[in-house]
Amino acid sequence: MKNTFYPFKITLGALSLLVLTSMLILESCKKQPNSVRNQNSNGSSSSWLSSPVNSTIAGYVYLEDGSPAVSAKVTVGDRITTTNSEGYFSSGLTRVPQRHAFVKVELNGYFLGMRTLYVQENATEFVRIRLMKEEEAGNFNATNGGEIQALGGGRIIFSSNSIVEEVSGKSYSGNVHVFAKRINPIGEHLAELMPGALRGINSDGVEQALISYGMMAVELKADDGSPLQLAGGKEAELRLPVEAEQSNVAPQTVPMWWMNEEIGMWQEEGAFEQSAGEYIGKVKHFSFWNCDDGFSIINYTVRIHDSISNNPLVNYRVKINVSNALSASAFTNSLGQVSGGIPINTNCNVEVMYSCNQNWVVTKSWSLISGTNAIDDGVKKVFISNAVDYSTIIGSVLGCNGNVLPGAYVRIYQNGTPNLILADANGNFTYTVPSCGTQINYEVTAIDSASGKCSQPLKVSLGQGIHQLGVFDACVLQGEYLRVTQQYNGTVTKYSIPMINSNLTCYRQGNFLHFNAASFNQPLSFNGMIWGDENTTSAHTLTSYNENTPSTLAGANFVISSPVYFTHYGGSLDYVEGGFKVIFSPPFSDLTMGFEFKLKRIN
Numbered sequence: 001m002k003n004t005f006y007p008f009k010i011t012l013g014a015l016s017l018l019v020l021t022s023m024l025i026l027e028s029c030k031k032q033p034n035s036v037r038n039q040n041s042n043g044s045s046s047s048w049l050s051s052p053v054n055s056t057i058a059g060y061v062y063l064e065d066g067s068p069a070v071s072a073k074v075t076v077g078d079r080i081t082t083t084n085s086e087g088y089f090s091s092g093l094t095r096v097p098q099r100h101a102f103v104k105v106e107l108n109g110y111f112l113g114m115r116t117l118y119v120q121e122n123a124t125e126f127v128r129i130r131l132m133k134e135e136e137a138g139n140f141n142a143t144n145g146g147e148i149q150a151l152g153g154g155r156i157i158f159s160s161n162s163i164v165e166e167v168s169g170k171s172y173s174g175n176v177h178v179f180a181k182r183i184n185p186i187g188e189h190l191a192e193l194m195p196g197a198l199r200g201i202n203s204d205g206v207e208q209a210l211i212s213y214g215m216m217a218v219e220l221k222a223d224d225g226s227p228l229q230l231a232g233g234k235e236a237e238l239r240l241p242v243e244a245e246q247s248n249v250a251p252q253t254v255p256m257w258w259m260n261e262e263i264g265m266w267q268e269e270g271a272f273e274q275s276a277g278e279y280i281g282k283v284k285h286f287s288f289w290n291c292d293d294g295f296s297i298i299n300y301t302v303r304i305h306d307s308i309s310n311n312p313l314v315n316y317r318v319k320i321n322v323s324n325a326l327s328a329s330a331f332t333n334s335l336g337q338v339s340g341g342i343p344i345n346t347n348c349n350v351e352v353m354y355s356c357n358q359n360w361v362v363t364k365s366w367s368l369i370s371g372t373n374a375i376d377d378g379v380k381k382v383f384i385s386n387a388v389d390y391s392t393i394i395g396s397v398l399g400c401n402g403n404v405l406p407g408a409y410v411r412i413y414q415n416g417t418p419n420l421i422l423a424d425a426n427g428n429f430t431y432t433v434p435s436c437g438t439q440i441n442y443e444v445t446a447i448d449s450a451s452g453k454c455s456q457p458l459k460v461s462l463g464q465g466i467h468q469l470g471v472f473d474a475c476v477l478q479g480e481y482l483r484v485t486q487q488y489n490g491t492v493t494k495y496s497i498p499m500i501n502s503n504l505t506c507y508r509q510g511n512f513l514h515f516n517a518a519s520f521n522q523p524l525s526f527n528g529m530i531w532g533d534e535n536t537t538s539a540h541t542l543t544s545y546n547e548n549t550p551s552t553l554a555g556a557n558f559v560i561s562s563p564v565y566f567t568h569y570g571g572s573l574d575y576v577e578g579g580f581k582v583i584f585s586p587p588f589s590d591l592t593m594g595f596e597f598k599l600k601r602i603n
């Protein structure tokens with residue numbers, strides 16, 4: 001078999017955090033031509049952006065058919081990672097704006113996936129993102145113009161000689177391939193498919209809640225696949241059908257919003273007019289477009305606990321129904337908390353749901369009347385009764401000397417799904433999930449964040465009830481790790497990613513072993529693939545790897561590596577251990593990267 005080696009570059013970092021100023025000017029490509037003026041509803045120069053906090057964002061990425069999106073690139077703040085064989089990812093602890101943390105997902109052949117969410121300091125937030133397949137809806141000749149029927153409904157009308165090459169800006173006269181797909185505003189998977197959140201920045205720079213009457217993703221490509229855009233001064237007509245269920249409440253005129261892919265927020269530009277069951281508007285550029293009514297908002301926070309043990313309920317779906325089947329939802333974080341923005345002075349119905357056997361079960365609902373001031377509306381603590389059978393595990397963490405380890409990490413595999421929680425100031429931890437009438441297979445490991453050492457993993461199968469697991473001594477094993485030694489011109493630099501990162505994972509797919517790793521404490525991440533069978537006697541081949549390190553060696557290209565040898569190659573839920581060396585091409589012939597790893601397989 002011929003093994004292909006893929007080039008990579010050592011980068012100086014991924015995405016930097018947005019700078020908070022009284023005026024934020026967004027300089028970008030033709031997809032994002034406008035500026036954002038930050039102003040609150042009183043006209044003062046207060047930014048709509050929030051202060052950054054340290055938070056972990058984890059979750060699952062799916063394809064349109066619900067299958068896992070494998071090896072998708074996920075960017076959160078300045079961290080880049082990839083999804084595993086289950087579509088799972090975790091950013092590790094990273095610094096993001098508290099009310100506008102932005103997750104971006106890229107996978108070849110699919111539209112960009114995006115999610116914007118509220119996060120809490122030192123909490124793990126959960127998201128589910130579904131990617132839309134990038135399918136061609138039709139094509140037309142740029143010289144003549146044409147009309148394209150979008151997949152899922154709606155249409156786009158292009159005028160003659162209105163297309164340019166996106167990169168060069170040169171006029172384009174060939175065939176235009178249109179990838180256009182509508183998102184149903186009351187569809188079953190709206191919360192997972194839609195980019196960003198139902199929040200946007202209006203033309204006055206004020207953040208608003210949005211009620212959608214239709215969205216559409218549009219990409220234009222040339223015959224060779226290169227991107228195209230509308231020429232300056234040209235417009236295309238965008239038409240979106242009005243859903244029958246919304247026809248009685250759909251306004252005659254609705255603002256138009258485009259998704260700013262740099263900040264993860266909708267921005268107002270123009271307006272749709274309703275005519276003969278369609279919303280009709282003119283656009284000057286293409287990305288995601290949204291037909292939404294905007295409302296002033298307040299912030300809300302709901303904290304969900306079970307009524308027996310007062311423990312936070314993690315990864316529950318909280319759905320806010322505003323009116324006429326219009327809704328938004330989010331998932332409770334590691335504190336059992338979910339936050340968001342809702343229209344002021346509005347009567348909303350709130351539902352708390354959990355997925356049991358692939359069905360969403362409503363565990364509690366109530367009416368929430370929001371306030372009238374655009375300020376934090378406080379925290380509502382909600383107790384869920386025993387309508388759902390819960391399984392609760394309780395334990396504590398001690399160090400090697402028997403000392404209490406406050407803030408130690410506890411990694412819990414729940415039926416193979418990894419979760420990371422923090423022990424409290426006394427080293428105690430509690431984790432509660434519905435049992436759904438079945439046994440749950442737990443694997444629990446306590447981790448000393450200072451030393452990186454951990455306890456022996458405890459594997460138990462438990463049903464409903466409260467289960468005391470006892471004390472975990474975080475000193476028995478050295479946890480999983482990925483260690484890197486860089487040598488260049490006589491200078492040696494060492495990097496290490498210990499087990500405390502919840503995204504330190506690997507999985508096998510066919511003949512390839514994928515590995516993913518990212519550091520909590522610095523913008524440091526690695527991912528790659530190793531080819532070969534599951535044994536420790538033969539050499540394996542590193543077929544690709546990418547990294548993001550604080551190195552200054554931009555432009556160094558990976559050309560070949562030494563064979564990869566494993567000292568241990570375990571099966572599902574066991575460990576793989578080994579090492580390899582990466583060599584580089586001129587002018588970086590003196591650069592080598594040595595790797596040592598101990599990683600836990602998840603399949």
